[in-house]
Amino acid sequence: KKEQPDARASRLDLARWLLAPEHPLTARVTVNRIWQQMFGMGLVKTSFDFGAQGEPPSHPELLDWLAIEFSEGDSRSPEVLRASPRAPWNVKELIRLLLTSATFKQQSRTTPELQKRDPENRLYAHGPRFRLDAEQIRDNALYVSGLINLKMGGRGVRTYQPPNIWEPVGYADSNTRFYLQDHGDALYRRSLYTFLKRTAPPPFMTNFDGPNREQYCTRRERSNTPLQALQLMNDVQQFEAARALAERTLAEAGRTPTERIAFIYRTVLSRAPDADETRLIEGLFRKQLESFQANPAAATKAVHVGESAPRGVAPDPETAAWTIVANLVLNLDETVTRN
Numbered sequence: 001k002k003e004q005p006d007a008r009a010s011r012l013d014l015a016r017w018l019l020a021p022e023h024p025l026t027a028r029v030t031v032n033r034i035w036q037q038m039f040g041m042g043l044v045k046t047s048f049d050f051g052a053q054g055e056p057p058s059h060p061e062l063l064d065w066l067a068i069e070f071s072e073g074d075s076r077s078p079e080v081l082r083a084s085p086r087a088p089w090n091v092k093e094l095i096r097l098l099l100t101s102a103t104f105k106q107q108s109r110t111t112p113e114l115q116k117r118d119p120e121n122r123l124y125a126h127g128p129r130f131r132l133d134a135e136q137i138r139d140n141a142l143y144v145s146g147l148i149n150l151k152m153g154g155r156g157v158r159t160y161q162p163p164n165i166w167e168p169v170g171y172a173d174s175n176t177r178f179y180l181q182d183h184g185d186a187l188y189r190r191s192l193y194t195f196l197k198r199t200a201p202p203p204f205m206t207n208f209d210g211p212n213r214e215q216y217c218t219r220r221e222r223s224n225t226p227l228q229a230l231q232l233m234n235d236v237q238q239f240e241a242a243r244a245l246a247e248r249t250l251a252e253a254g255r256t257p258t259e260r261i262a263f264i265y266r267t268v269l270s271r272a273p274d275a276d277e278t279r280l281i282e283g284l285f286r287k288q289l290e291s292f293q294a295n296p297a298a299a300t301k302a303v304h305v306g307e308s309a310p311r312g313v314a315p316d317p318e319t320a321a322w323t324i325v326a327n328l329v330l331n332l333d334e335t336v337t338r339n
Contacts, residue, residue, distance in 0.1 A: 019071075019089070025050055027067035031094065032057075035066070036219060038098045040130040040338075041120065048218035058122045070094050104128070108339045131222050131337050134208035135191035138237065141330055142188055144267050145244035147308060149188040156195030157186040160236040160306075161202060169199045187237075187307060207231050232331045239323070240306030242330055246322035250313045257282045260322065268329050281325055288324045292317035 018026045029050060036042035043063045046054035057063045073088035086093050098104055106127035114125050121128070132140065142148035158181050170177030176197055181187075194202055201212045207227045211217035232238055245264065253263035261281050265273040273281070292299035299320040303310050310319065329335060 021071070027071040028063055030091075031066045031070050032063065033218070034091070034094055035098065038095070038104060039124070039128040041122075042219075045122075066094070066097075069097070127339070129337060129339050131208075131224075133220060134205040134210040135194075137208060137232075137336050138191045138204055140335070141238055141241040142190075144330075145241035145326075146248050147188045147241055147244045148190065149185045151185070151189060154193065157189050157193050158182045158195050159187050159189075159202070159204075165203065166197060166200045183307060204231060204235060204237070229331070232336070233327065236306055238330065239302075239327060240308060242327035243303060243305060243310065243319065243323040244308065245326040245330070246319055247311045247313050249322055249326065250319065251311070257285055261285075261325070264326055264329050268335055269332070281328070284328065285321050285325050288321040289317060292320045 017023065028044075029047075032042040032044050032047055032050075036047050043057045043059050044050060044055060045058070048054075070090075071088055073086045073090060073093075103124050104127065106124075108127040108129035110121075110126045117123075118125060139148065158179065161179055161181065163179075166176060166179045191205070194205070196202065196205075196213060198213055201210065206212070207225070208231075209220050209223055211220065245267070248267070249260045249263050253260040258278055261278050262272055265271060265277070292302070296317060299316040302320040302323055303316045313319070314322075
């Protein structure tokens with residue numbers, strides 16, 4: 001209701017209407033969007049359409065319960081409120097509830113029978129498994145490498161980008177006609193802060209289905225293209241992160257290849273490598289080390305990719321060989337997929 005019946009409705013009136021207890025959609029749509037981010041697909045598959053033309057929820061009672069829990073918090077239960085306070089409309093608590101649920105914590109392994117009965121995992125018989133979003137892939141590589149800059153807030157930054165992306169679509173008098181790359185710590189800020197030009201978005205986002213913001217996007221599609229593999233192998237930021245991870249490994253892990261391989265796996269994949277993986281990657285390391293020792297110029301070139309200065313924890317051929325190993329692990333399907 002409006003504050004004054006005869007007055008023109010304000011934005012405050014709109015906000016109160018959206019959050020009114022009798023409003024049927026706000027809490028359900030919000031809960032469904034967050035569920036979609038956690039599980040890859042919403043309880044209502046058509047997260048952009050809750051109307052007559054949208055799909056019905058796969059679990060309507062669960063959607064109702066989550067919406068009430070989210071919108072009312074502990075207000076319905078004073079006993080619970082005293083023990084564990086949870087405010088209404090608390091997004092952080094909703095995310096905690098979903099991530100600690102038995103449904104989310106299931107293994108992602110499935111069987112041919114389950115795939116046949118429920119190919120989209122709408123019944124949640126196993127844990128969610130889907131490729132990370134563009135920003136998450138880049139941020140993950142920067143984080144495990146130790147390069148990431150976690151500063152909060154500030155202006156958008158312009159990271160590494162191939163030449164001649166902006167210029168063909170820029171107006172002559174535009175202040176964004178030419179791409180002027182940032183330097184220093186700005187290059188390693190989270191992808192959230194990457195400057196996005198609507199007509200020429202960053203290629204690392206576009207290649208992994210990041211929206212260009214020319215129109216709203218309620219659900220990102222996930223494609224699988226050769227460009228994605230090429231970017232993960234050759235992108236300046238990705239390869240620089242691999243070199244930084246290699247130097248972390250040389251500085252923090254043990255002295256044997258087996259210990260260092262285990263460190264990379266634990267850092268990137270949160271698990272230990274099995275015997276076959278250790279054998280194969282140790283073989284790759286020795287082959288690359290021999291190649292770089294025979295070609296020191298190539299080793300130096302590999303170690304000096306990107307603007308961050310190498311730490312010099314080992315000779316260039318050894319660092320370059322471990323960089324190839326780190327790059328391989330950062331390219332694994334297991335690394336770029338939420339399991």
